[in-house]
Amino acid sequence: MIPQASWIGVLIVLPTLAPMLGAALTLLRGRSPNFQRPVTVGAITIALVASAMMLYLTSVHGTFAVNIGGWGGRDGGDSPLGITLVVDRLAALMLVVSTTVLLCVVVYAIGQGIRDGTTEQPVSIFLPTYLILTAGVCNAFLAGDLFNLYVSFEVLLAASFVLLTLGASAERVRAGASYVMVSMVSSLIFLAGIAFAYTTTGTLNLAEMAVRLDDVPDGTRNALYAVLLVAFGIKAAVFPLSTWLPDSYPTAPAPVTAVFAGLLTKVGVYAIVRAHSLLFPGGTMDTVLMIAGLLTMLVGIFGAIAQADIKRLLSFTLVSHIGYMIFGIAVGSVESTSAAIYYVAHHILVQTTLFLVVGLIERQAGSSSLRRLGGLIASPLLAVLFLIPALNLGGIPPFSGFLGKVALLEAGAAQGSVLSWVLIAGSVITSLLTLYVMARIWTKGFWRARADAPEGEMAASTPSALVEEGTDVLIHDREDVGRMPVTMVVPTAAMVACGIALTVWAGPIFEFTGSAAHAVLDRADYIGAVLGGSTGEGAP
Structure with a gap:
């Protein structure tokens, strides 16, 4: 039985x-x-519950759409006029994973006391801004027209700039200014793409545009696709449009860095999926995407090898693993798209977890620099919280990172082109090097004695709980080094558990991502739900 349209609209x-x-x-x-x-x-929990309900409904009934404002079709027709929101299996999965992460991170931030490094930060503005960021992320996954997607990106930009510069230290303002400049360039390119799309098709509704672009000359379609790919590629941090990310994310407080690393680039990846499958099917840019995916993997992981700070190291691994997702999108089969969707969910959870663990490391040791760290193995709980997601990111079986990579490699091998085999080789190299950089953190930060660190004498002057149990230490106006509050540990452990759940239930999840990939590539489900009425049932 199909749920009533009013209830679907509310959800x-x-x-x-x-x-x-x-x-x-x-x-x-x-x-x-x-x-x-x-x-x-409470607000994020409501969003999570609604997302979970939509995940179930889309798995049973397909795609649903709603037109906000009560507008009907143009000139009495069926074409929607107004703000169209669409939820299919892909959007619902992204919403569930994202709101889960957002909920865990905000609990972590509350446990941390939100401030990170100074007592002068405007704590009262953090939670409202965080909620605006949450709304922007969710709306981006639901947007059914290009302009609404643009608005979602701008909401993300405004909120993320505030969060990045929280505390107004010189380093954070400098990084925030760089981030905003790059984002503004991306927004201008996106606006140009919107103008180009409207001039070409006479609509910004994605479903209508998908239908009308079939009659547009190939040269015009490819030019429009290229403009949108550049705009989305900057958001997703695809090489060579990724140089801004490692300089922007590490300066922010741990919860901000975690949610940015886990989610914001994936909004760009999601936009690329929609453009590639819904608007421009046929593989005209697949070769470009595959080359970009390969370079993103290799340049990102080579950059990670050169880093001594864990936050910067993880920022480079974030860039490198975007390449896996682009690989899956570019291959263009149901199997590769399914693997890419699974890998996006995996990477959101694991990358967020690792940045939360870095926040705990800073609490325990007062630093995230490998030149100052050592002896963290004295905290077994912290060691376990780091080791599991680190192995997962490195692709050690049987974790979800391994399963997602194997699925991507199988899809690439099935395509059989020379470029796909080159990408397979690059994927294996990237995975091995990811394991190497995770092992560096483990050996230097956890197993090595802190006194043996190159700058261990600096750390020795600022003892942590690992050195003097129960001692309150003052570092940069903070009296919290050496403490790991329960409200920081529990959400981190919950994120670790979510990553494990992605492994334990990999079979059913892959079945879901397979059906999501089929619906994404088929297009009929999406187009039928939007153009067939305000709500609708897609193909089973």
């Missing part, structure tokens, strides 16, 4: 509406953290 709107209302409430009560915290957690 589709909730992941965006609940955080926006929560942001308004928390901003009005900025001087009441005891009010802000439950409202924030």
Whole structure:
């Protein structure tokens, strides 16, 4: 039985509406953290519950769409007029994974006390801004037209700039300014693409555009596709458009870096999936994407090898593993797209977890530099929380990282082209080097004695709980080094558990991603739901 249209409409709107209302409430009560915290957690929980319900409904009934504002079709026709929100299996999965991460990270941030490095930071603005970021992420996955997707990106930009520069230190403002400049360039290119698309097709609705682009000359289609790929490639940090990321993310507080690393680049990857499958099917840019994917893998991981700070190291591994997703998209088969979707979910969870663990390391040792770290194995809980996602990212069986990579390699081998085999080789090299850099963190940060670190004498002057149990230490105006609050440890452990769950239930999840990939590549489900009415049932 198909659910009533009104209930579907409410569910589709909730992941965006609940955080926006929560942001308004928390901003009005900025001087009441005891009010802000439950409202924030409650708003994101509502978004998560609504997303989980949509995940179930799309798995049973297919794709649903809703037109916001009650507008009908143009000139009495069926074409939607207004803001169209669409949820299919892919969007629903991205919403569930993203809201899970956002919920865990905000609990972690509340446990951390939100500030990171100084008592002068405007803590009251963090939670409202975080909720706006949540609304932007959710709306991007639901956007059914190019302009609404652009608005979602701009909401993300505004919120992320505030979060990156929280505390207004010189380093954070410098990194934030660089991030905003790159994002503004991306936004201008995206706007040019929107103007180009409207001039070419007379619509910005993705479903309508998909139909009309079939009649557009190949040269015009390819030019439009190239413009959108550049805009989305900057958002996704695809080489050579990725140089901004390692300089921007590591300066922010641990919760901000975690959510940025886990989610923001994946919004760009999601946009590439939609453009590649819905608007421009046929593989006209697949060779370019495959080359970009290969270079993204290799340049990112070689950059990681050269880093001594864990945050920067992980930022480079983030770039490198975007290449796996681009690889899966470019191959263009149901199997490769399914593997790419699975790998996106895996990477969101694992990369976020590792950055949260880095926040715990900073709490225990007062630094994230490998030149100062050592002896962290004295905290077995911290060691386990790092080791599991590190092995997962490195692709050690039987973890989800291994399963996702094997699925991608099998899909590439099935295609059989010379370039796909080159990408397979690059993927294997990247995986081995990822394991190498994770092993560096493990051996230097955990097993090595802290006194043996090159700058261990600097660390020795700022003892942690590993050196003096229970001692309160003051580092850069902080009295929290050496402590790992339960409210920081529990969400980190929950993220580790989510990564393990992706392994334990890999079979059913791959079945779901396979059906999601089939619907994404087939297009009929998406187009039928949007152009066939305000809500609809797609193909089973």
